[in-house]
Amino acid sequence: MAWRDSRASRRRLLLFVSSITLGVAALMAIGSFGVNLRRGLDYQAKTLLGADMAIRARQPFGEAAERLFRTLGGEQARETSFASMVSFPRTGATRLAQVRALEGSFPFFGDLETEPAEAAADFRRGARALVEDGLMLQHHLKLGDEVHIGAYSYRIAGRLKRVPGESSTAGLLGARVYIPKQFLNQTRLLQPDSAATYKVYFRLPADVDAEQVAKKLEPDLIRLRLDAETVAERKANLGRSLENAYDYLNLVAFIALLLGSIGVGSSVHVYIKQKVNTLAILRCLGAKSRSTFAIYLVQTSTLGLAGATGGILLGLAVQYVLPHLMQDFLPVSIPFSVSWVSVMEATLTGFGIAVLFSLLPLLGLRRISPLLAIRASYEDGTRQRGDLWSWLVYGAILVSAGAFAVAHTRRWVHGVWFTLGLVAGLAILAAVAQLVRFLARRLVKRSGSYLWRQGVANLYRPNNQTVVLMLSIGLGTFLMTTLYFVHNVLVQEVTLLGSGQRPNLVLFDIQTDQREDLRRLIRSLGLPILQEVPVVTMRLASLQGRAVEDILRDPNNTIPESALQREYRSTYRAGPVDTETVTLGKWQSQAALGQGPILVSLEEGIAQRLKVRLGDALLFDVQGLPVATRVGSLRKVEWERVQPNFFVVFPPGVLEDAPQFHVMVLKTSSNELSARVQRAVVETFPNVSAIDLALVVNVIDTILGKVAFVVRFMALFSIFTGLVVLAGAVVTGRYQRVRESVLLRTLGARKRQVLQIMIVEYFCLGMLASLTGLLLAWAASWSLARYVFEAPFVPFVLPSLLALSIVTLLAVAIGMLNSRGVAGRPPLEVLRIEAS
Amino acid sequence: MLTSSPAAPTILSVEQLTKSYKSGDRILTVVKEMTFSIAEGSTCSIVGPSGSGKTTLLGLCAGLDRPSSGTVRLNGTQLNSLDEDSLAELRNRHVGFVFQTFQLIPTLTALENVMVPLELRGESQTANRAKDLLRQVGLEDRLHHYPAQLSGGEQQRVALARAFINRPKILFADEPTGNLDAETSQRIVHLLFELNEAFGTTLIVVTHDLDLAGRTQRILKLRGGSVVSDETNEHLAGAARSD
Known part of the structure; x- marks a missing residue:
């Protein structure tokens, strides 16, 4: 019966069930990629270090x-x-x-x-x-x-x-x-x-087992201040960061699947509405509500499986592409093989989620009254408010999403936060979509021409899927544009660091006896020296009287090894500079070896890592000479500025005679002048190195660009899922569109006018959806810029307009493609519709 | 040949009109060589059993469909020679429609639905005319309601207002009371004739309702795709003539 009933609408059903295809494809490809990545790391483990x-x-x-x-x-x-x-x-x-x-x-x-x-x-x-x-x-x-x-x-x-x-x-x-x-x-x-x-x-x-050797050497390594790394350690470190990236991509793919599933649920809802009469007749003929429910559950499940299978086939192609996309970030080559576990996982996830979302509208079938067969005005009963089963299905969807997130983030807290975040995100997106749609209607109603008003009004037609479409297309736009905006915020922030009178070129490794000649050279090139800083390298020998080696050996030690063992490059001066603010204690402006305590100023972060407070004793080993100090003050430092900043700053009078090198901070007006300075410096002082801000900007831009490209590729799945959902929705609502079209033709509308109304509808849909995504992307990028990166947010008007145009054009193209022939339907059909 | 009253000019004339459809291997002729004409300002009902070709005939006369052979001349224009857009324009200027299932656009309010035919012409300032008509059909307090918020009778009244907004020369009504209860039907029929009279429109009604048919000046009875009788309600026709 399920098979026979689907006869007339199989193609239509298949299209909207294919909304999950892209999500399943993404999941399968990433799952298989992850398995291959782990396999690659295992097989090529020794090449990760190139040695034991x-x-x-x-x-x-x-x-x-x-x-x-x-x-x-x-x-x-x-x-x-x-x-x-x-x-x-x-x-x-x-x-x-x-x-x-x-x-x-x-x-x-x-x-x-x-x-x-x-x-x-x-x-x-x-x-x-x-x-x-x-x-x-x-x-x-x-x-x-x-x-x-x-x-x-x-x-x-x-x-x-x-x-x-x-x-x-x-x-x-x-x-x-x-x-x-x-x-x-x-x-x-x-x-x-x-x-x-x-x-x-x-x-x-x-x-010989390298792991055991490293373990055995540990006391000697600590004593000699050496670090050892083995293949297993490198693999674990690399594996961890790659697994994080893999999990992140998996969650992005899951979002595409969820969007597709929401589309499936919405399309099944419309489909069921159109089937109400058939169902009422079946009920009149004696079919039990359970049987009618089963008929449509079998239909959607079978097609869900078909959609998932399509996803697996597409996923194979994507899996082939992924290693090429990520090759710049991979330390090993990835073998291409199909992971059957991933295939099964993606199929079951896709199929399960699609069926769960279909269940929501299908549950309404249990309540369809046979009376509908004779009285069309009778309430069709497919509404679900307050139904226990519906709540159970909602619960199952939440639990499934949560379980997926927990499984892929491997931490239940992260999984729960992801799920809650996703629900909140979708709710905000839906609310903004509703608001944007409402405002658009109000605006057009007041001033627009009839064609515009009718096009916008069509977004409100009965059983419309406007909000679902805005959700899916909007989320895709949001993901894509947020990534782009954040990328630009970061690049712009670094670029701004060197703007105005701020330094943009740093020369370092300058020996004391080279200083005078270098100053002369810089001045001959017409450049002022903004800052000149001496740097002394040292190590921490003891903390509060405990030798660093002892602390490192202590199994209860919670101070990070890196903070204890690092080489501290410190400077000395009488007070803070403009990138620093003293937050606690007092700066010692002058000191002398052997005359009272030497009070150093510590950066807040390093003080926190070393777990020291004001007055605590720190013994530094300054290239063989022990220098006892106490923490005199704590500082907040603007690390992002292009000038030397320090964890530890000494007062003058202590380090002047220690072996040291110097750093000079300059401001060049152009990249060409910067290159000329660097060339001149290298020719005369080959040991002096330079950090050029333009180069840093370039590197950051390139790296972020590469990362963003991979993530955008995944976000594309969401956009395309949205467009497939759109195609499904247009096909599902084709009957209604034909009705409207022939009615307008009967009332005297020309074909061009009907086409224009449809274009306006898809145009508004695409534009409002992308506008929703863009609004949220602006809000998200502004928040990220303000609160996370603490960078100025500059609105990206042109890219926004471009995104708006592309998504809108795509929506119009997909909509019109799937509405082929609707505008040209002969008006006589209005009478046939009457007859039916 | 069946003709209307010779006294009034003809608004619709049909000659040797035939419409056939291909149904599987068979050719099904739904309208067979019909010839008749309708006088301007008159009222006419088309009656007959299901499958007799009533709706097909209505579609052909209103330019909604094209005949297999024969001609239809509406308001002096031969429809066969017009393309789809010209037909649409002709309908928009001279024809009104009322349907059994009201056929309102669900996303527009009552007022907006009534304005549609004029707006399709690109006319502005149409709201006042639409409001007038809605007042005439007794819906002045329902202007901003959507179809789903209106009863069946109210929806059909909106459809009536829409049908008359462009001051049509001819109005085609397809079972206008088919979906309504007896009381509401009476009210709609009353309104239909009242507006028809007020606007001087020619009215052609396809109906099973013999009471409604009895109110028209002329009744065309169809069977098997042919006109089997053409009766004139002398009393009504005479009254109309005397007007």
């Missing part, structure tokens, strides 16, 4: 460390890395890069991916370098070009494409340049107090 174990230090390894390494056996490789300016004489370009000097056969597992491939081995045999591919593209460099690093020149042997365990986005943050370690000293850049990282990579004998 790596040990790292911020200063050259001492004799004790070397002795320790010798006991480990196996094969070793060394890497010294530091930030330095590199310049390319052929093009005249200079750029801050991450120089890595390599010795030995690193990577032991996996390869340095280069172009040409043999360059990964060749560059080690002479004064040659591998240069980040992005850097070469940016500065139009060619193989064989020279790259100057410090006092030495290297020939570019290859383009660096990928380093084991690092995504290519890592290269954006600091362009990587590899040179052979035997040619490192020729740069003359490294002094004993230089900021560099020293690494030794181990390939351990086959029968």
Whole structure:
């Protein structure tokens, strides 16, 4: 019976059930992608580190460390890395890069991916370098070009494409340049107090477990201030961040599925309304309410399964695309294989949610009275207010959404918040949609022409799905535009940092004896020096009289290791600068070693992490010399400003004679002048490096752009789901549209007028939906800018107009495509409708 | 040949009108070579059993459908030669309709529904005329109600007002009381004739209701797609002539 009854409307039903197709496709593709990602991480685990174990230090390894390494056996490789300016004489370009000097056969597992491939081995045999591919593209460099690093020149042997365990986005943050370690000293850049990282990579004998070795070495590593990293640790760290991204994408896909399901529920509601007479006749003929309910449940379930199956097929195509979209963020290559678990999960989730949403209108079938067959005016009884079963279904939908969210965020609190947030978000969206629709009607009613009024009035036709459509299209628009706006807010914030008289170029690693010459050079280029700051590197030796090593060994320690072990780059001055505000205590303006307590000023965040208060004792190891201090004041720091900021600031009179380097802060009026300054500085002072704000803006823009692209791709599923729901709604309401069209034709409307009314309807639908999404996107981006990023929000008028136009045009196109032939229906049908 | 009163000019003339449909393998002729004409300002009902071709004939006469052969001349214009949009314009200027199921646009108020034919012409300032008509049908306090908020009788009164808003030369009514109870039907029929008289409109009613048919000057009886009788209500026709 279910099959026979669906005969006339199978295509229509299939279209609106296909609203879930995109959601299921997204879920399946992401699920399968996640499984493959985990598989990829497992199979290629050792390439994540390129070695069994790596040990790292911020200063050259001492004799004790070397002795320790010798006991480990196996094969070793060394890497010294530091930030330095590199310049390319052929093009005249200079750029801050991450120089890595390599010795030995690193990577032991996996390869340095280069172009040409043999360059990964060749560059080690002479004064040659591998240069980040992005850097070469940016500065139009060619193989064989020279790259100057410090006092030495290297020939570019290859383009660096990928380093084991690092995504290519890592290269954006600091362009990587590899040179052979035997040619490192020729740069003359490294002094004993230089900021560099020293690494030794181990390939351990086959029968040695790196995890156990690292555990056994732990006391020695703490004593020698060394960090060890193993494959398992790297995998866990990477896995965690990738799993977070994967969960996030999964939730976005789930939103698309929910939107589709809301569309299914709404379409089934309209479909059932149109079936009321058939149902009443069936009831007259003796069908029980349970049987009629079963007929339509079987129909929608079968079609739900068909929609989900379509989703799985589409998902296979999406799954193929995903790794390409995310390749810049992936440290391993992703094998393509179908995860049957994900297929099952997506099918069941899609099918289950669609059936749950269909149940809401279907439950009304139980109440249809046979009396309707003879008296059309009789209340059809499909309304559900206060029905226990309906509440149970609502509950089941909430629980399912919550269960999905909990399963994918792996924390029930996050899952519950996601579900509540989703419900609140949809409610706000629905409320705004209602408001926008109401205002539009009021506005057009007062001033619009008939065609406009009729088009807008059509949004209110009986059994309309306007709010559902506005919800689904609006949410898609909201997701897309919010991402775009936030991206721009962040980029703009960084750009604004260098606006006005604020600094935008920072020169660092300036040696004390270079200061005077550098000042002269800067002034000769017509630039003022806004700030000059000395920097002294030091480590924390003890806290409140307890040695850092003891604290680290303490199993009950809650102070983060990074805060205890980090290298503190501190400065000294008599008072706070304009990026700082003293929030507690008093600043000591002058002190002297051995004469009373030395009161340092601590940044609030680091004080919190170190769990220290005013008056607490801190002993610093200033390059071998212990300096006892107490916390004299706490400061709030505007870290985002382009100038040196510090965790710890000493009073004058203590560090003046300590080994130190200097930082100069400048303001350049253009990118060209900035490049000229950098070139001039590198030529004369090769050890001095520069951070250019324009470059930072560029990097942030690129990274955010890449992230936003992936997320936007997922948000597209919501937009397209909205459009499929629209197509379904137009097809479902076609009968009504035909009725209206032929009536208007009978009353003398020309075909063009009927078409115009339909265009106005879809135009208004698309525009109001996108306007709803945009309004919320503006509100969300403003709130994020104001309260999260604390950045100024500048309205994005042109992109908003563009989004409005695109979504509106899409809605008109989909609507008109699915209304083909409606305007041309002969008016005689008005009489046939009469007869029926 | 059946003709109307020779005294009044003809507003509708039908010659050798035939309409056939393809039904499966068969050709079904619903209207067979009908010929008649209707005088301007007269009232005429078309009666007959179900399937006799009443509604098809109405559709052909009003330019809602095209004949298989024969011609329809409405207000001096031969409909066969007009395209769909010209037919629509002709209906909009000269024809009014009343349907059994009222056929109001559910998203417009009573007042807006009545204004539609004039607004389709691009006329503005139509509200006053629509309000006048709604007052005439006794709905001055229902102007801003939507169809769903009106009873069946009230909806049909709105439909009547809409039918007369463009001062049609001819009004086609398809079972105008078919969906109403006896009391409401009487009121609607009364209004229909009252407005018809006031506007001097020609009225053609398709109906099963013999009482309603009895109020028209002329009754065309159809069977099997042909006119089997054309009776003139002499009393009413005479009264009309004497007017």
